[in-house]
Amino acid sequence: MPAPRAARPAPQRPAAAAAAAAGASGAGGLGPDDKVLLIGVTGVTGRCALDGLLAAGVAPSQLLALSRNPTSPAAAAVAARGVAVAAGDLDSPASIEPHLAAARFVYVHALSGDAASADPAELRRGAALAALLRARQGAGGGGGLGLIDQKNAVADELMASGAPFLGLEATMFMEEFWKRYTRPQIIGKGTFPFSLPSDRKLQLVSARDLGTAAAAAMRSPAPFAGRNIPFAADELTPVEMAAAFAAAQGGGEVKHSSPPAWLFWILSRDLWRIITFLREKGYGADPAACRAEFPGLLSFRSFLELSGWGDAARAYDGGIQFSDAPVAAAVAVAAAE
Numbered sequence: 017m018p019a020p021r022a023a024r025p026a027p028q029r030p031a032a033a034a035a036a037a038a039g040a041s042g043a044g045g046l047g048p049d050d051k052v053l054l055i056g057v058t059g060v061t062g063r064c065a066l067d068g069l070l071a072a073g074v075a076p077s078q079l080l081a082l083s084r085n086p087t088s089p090a091a092a093a094v095a096a097r098g099v100a101v102a103a104g105d106l107d108s109p110a111s112i113e114p115h116l117a118a119a120r121f122v123y124v125h126a127l128s129g130d131a132a133s134a135d136p137a138e139l140r141r142g143a144a145l146a147a148l149l150r151a152r153q154g155a156g157g158g159g160g161l162g163l164i165d166q167k168n169a170v171a172d173e174l175m176a177s178g179a180p181f182l183g184l185e186a187t188m189f190m191e192e193f194w195k196r197y198t199r200p201q202i203i204g205k206g207t208f209p210f211s212l213p214s215d216r217k218l219q220l221v222s223a224r225d226l227g228t229a230a231a232a233a234m235r236s237p238a239p240f241a242g243r244n245i246p247f248a249a250d251e252l253t254p255v256e257m258a259a260a261f262a263a264a265q266g267g268g269e270v271k272h273s274s275p276p277a278w279l280f281w282i283l284s285r286d287l288w289r290i291i292t293f294l295r296e297k298g299y300g301a302d303p304a305a306c307r308a309e310f311p312g313l314l315s316f317r318s319f320l321e322l323s324g325w326g327d328a329a330r331a332y333d334g335g336i337q338f339s340d341a342p343v344a345a346a347v348a349v350a351a352a353e
Contacts, residue, residue, distance in 0.1 A: 046074070046234040050120035054081040054099070055106070058090040061191050061223035062125040063097075064336055068227025069123070070097060071338070072312075074234070080115060093335060121234050125226065182233050183244030186226065187219040187299040190319045193261075194332040203265055203328050208258045208272045211280065211291045215255070219248035219299040221306075222314045224338060229310045246301035249313035257316065264320035 046052070052074065057066045058081065070076065076097060082104030083091040091101045104111045116122065193199060201207045212218060229247065233240040252260070254272040262270040277295060280288040307313050314322065322339045324330055330337075 045236050046078075046121060046231075048075070048078075050078060051118055052079050052234065053115050053119035053122040054079055055104070055112075055122065055124040056126035057081050057123070058083050058088070058094055058101075059126065060194075060332060060335055061189055063093060064191055064223040064338075065123070065125050065227040065230070066094065066097065066099065067338055068222075068224040068229075069231050070227075071224075072228050072231035074231050080119070082112065082115060123227075123230050125223075182240040182242075184226065184229060185244065185246040185299075185301065186223075187221050187246070187248040187301050190220050190222045190314070190316060191224075191323075191332070191336055194323070194325075194336055196332060199332065202261050202270060203325075206262075206268060206270050208254065208261060208270050209275055210254050210257075210272060211275045211277055212254050212294060213274060214272050215253050216295065217251050217253050217298070218257070218294065219301050219303060220250045220252065220316055221248050221301075222319050224319075225249055225310070225313045228312060232310055245306070245309075246299060248299060248301035248303045248306055250316045251303050252316055260317045260320055261325070263317065264325040266326055 052069075054066065056062055066079075066081070069079070076099045079099045081091070081094045081099050081101045083094070083101050084103070084105045085091060086101045086103050095101050102115060104115055106112060193202070198209070201209055226247075254274070258270040258272045262268060277288065277291045280291050320326075323336050324339070
């Protein structure tokens with residue numbers, strides 16, 4: 017099943033999330049001197065996941081983010097959070113190995129860019145990462161647990177590495193609606209174009225909460241090792257989402273419209289497959305169970321409030337900035353709903 021990353025006014029691809037382990041020795045959860053290696057966090061949703069890790073109490077000094085270009089603006093946005101950035105590229109596995117050797121845990125958010133079509137290089141990079149993890153396990157590792165968000169095929173590679181493994185099958189990212197293909201129509205025209213029937217529920221999760229879940233798993237690896245968890249925090253119909261948008265914008269009606277699926281057959285076969293999946297099958301997560309296992313996950317209304325949806329001057333390309341102490345705020349907002 018394709019991984020989630022749609023860059024059009026349509027649902028993101030059916031998500032297949034996977035998780036694998038880091039290669040440091042020792043047992044137990046994340047300690048104050050342990051290091052976490054971050055791969056694929058320089059994009060907008062990756063930085064949201066990083067914010068989740070930080071908000072959950074992982075210290076910036078414990079984190080090392082890898083980037084193909086550590087001097088890029090995207091890498092600078094990571095460094096601005098107090099997180100060190102180093103050069104590393106899974107297309108050149110030797111550049112990753114020394115960083116992996118120093119890490120107790122590894123979090124991999126993505127192995128390819130945000131695009132509407134699958135990137136074949138993602139599978140190659142996943143295989144390279146699995147090989148590195150396998151080598152670390154052979155060197156006496158095995159105490160760590162890491163998280164990764166990508167295809168089932170890559171998850172299989174990581175599972176085969178022998179590393180302690182947690183799979184998170186991410187549903188639709190709430191951050192997708194900030195993109196320029198959707199947000200201007202919602203906030204500027206009061207129209208929510210989304211190719212689902214108005215009464216068809218959609219399961220949602222914030223990319224930030226991948227970091228929240230990662231922090232929980234790192235602190236207590238044993239309950240999560242060897243599991244695969246369909247991951248969602250909320251479940252709403254497009255009409256309910258339109259009402260949430262309207263409330264976050266301070267009032268004024270937002271109407272849902274459902275473009276016919278055949279239009280996307282013309283625009284992009286990949287997007288047509290996503291829409292067909294969401295219309296005919298949909299995700300299989302249990303949002304209530306996820307919220308119980310990972311307290312503090314954002315509901316959709318909480319996400320819109322804490323991400324500042326109502327500020328029309330803000331845009332996805334500038335990054336999504338959550339209000340201070342998002343974990344505590346999320347609990348307070350959820351309690352009020």
